Amino acid sequence: MHPDQWNDRLSRMRAAGLNAIQIYIPWNFHEVYEGIPRFDGSRNVTHFLSLAAQNELYALVRIGPYVCAEWENGGLPWWLLKRENIRMRTSDVRFLDAVQKWFDILLPRLKPSLHKNGGPILMIQVENEYGMFEEGCDQTYTLFLRDLIRQHLGEDVLLYTTDPADYLKCGSIPGVFTTIDFGTNSRAQIDSNFATQRCFEPDGPLVNSEFYTGWIVTWHQKGRVDPSVNDLMDGSMYMFELGASFAYYMFFGGTNFAFWNGAHAPSAVITSYDYFAPLTEAADISEKYIAIRNWIKNIEGWPNPPKAIPENNPYVLNFYHHKLLCCRTMNRLSKNISASMVASLASEETLLHFAEGHSIRRRYPMSFEQLDHPFGFVAYRSRLLKSGGNLTISVIKDHGYIFVGETYQGMLVDSLHEYQKRWILINGQSGDNLTIIVENRGRQTFETVNDYKVCHLKLYFETVG
Known part of the structure; x- marks a missing residue:
């Protein structure tokens, strides 16, 4: 949401009777380019926290370094992938060094907002659902995070972890409070989940840090979880009866x-x-909101009683003027290049780069990361050695949007749920320019693989007829 909407959204949450919010701080949002951290505008987390306090809301802050949230690369910066074969979310020294530099910047900014210092932050989450990570028993890594946070704060x-009940063994950290997450279940399953938490926290409160009100939607998805x-x-109501927080x-x-x-x-999040x-998404009041507010309103002695139900905001349609340099792609690419940056609307620097006709010649295609190009599009260009036929790209x-000359041929797709397309019949003559505009639709957020964005090195071309 835009910073102008922060207070409105927080006030609506407070009006429902809530007493706290839980937020992520995505590392990659604040340090898009290595060594250039930003905390201005929509990245001004201390201002957001001050607004939470003004709205009588405590804060639970999830600082990562991995946060998931179905966010680009799970919140980890793309530039980490420039370190060859780096093992993210492990005790790989290169990863720990980068995390330390980031936390050395972030944590001093958060310290004044801690509850003990008069601010709204009650708890800090370490990592996120680490027990589900395939390499998630690297205690050297998790203890490093714990100790670094305590060194600063x-x-x-009060530190905590969050994992599904079946993944607490590797997700829990000694000396850090263990919480669980789950959605709508039977009461028996809720009992079972909290019983598992009790094995790790015999004396502390029961806590479900993520009680799912719905679910994400990905491109080409059929159906929804609501x-x-x-x-x-x-x-x-049942968790509240148990004395649990959620x-x-x-x-x-x-x-x-x-x-x-x-x-x-197998697809990108919409x-x-x-x-x-x-x-x-527009902050309208839903049936779920009304139900939650009505229930809280009737809880005797609740310290944050609901306020008046806010009116829905008016819908305003705004038109903005942008110089869409990407629309001039085919005319601006040099005739003699094999790879070129195309405009990324997320970066003024990239727009300027493209406007200046920036291009790189290489024998083999380079990845977005090797090109220092975080998001958006990259155009790969070569020449056809044969006339029309089947073009196959292994990865x-x-x-990939395929052009011969300036004529669009079709699209190749890595994965859209069950749909995949790795070959295309193209029309062209020997010597024509073949351009493949590759779109980065978002790096994997949950699996935490090294999700490089690239048109693979090997192209297979088979002449037809």
């Missing part, structure tokens, strides 16, 4: 602007992160 800061109001409220995930989801959506195999949450991440 103090030994008394729990009923009755199921959502039954789970809420966070609605999401209460407000918002929008993945620009290229910040991640990919959740621009909307509505999540079928109590507050819609393309993620979509």
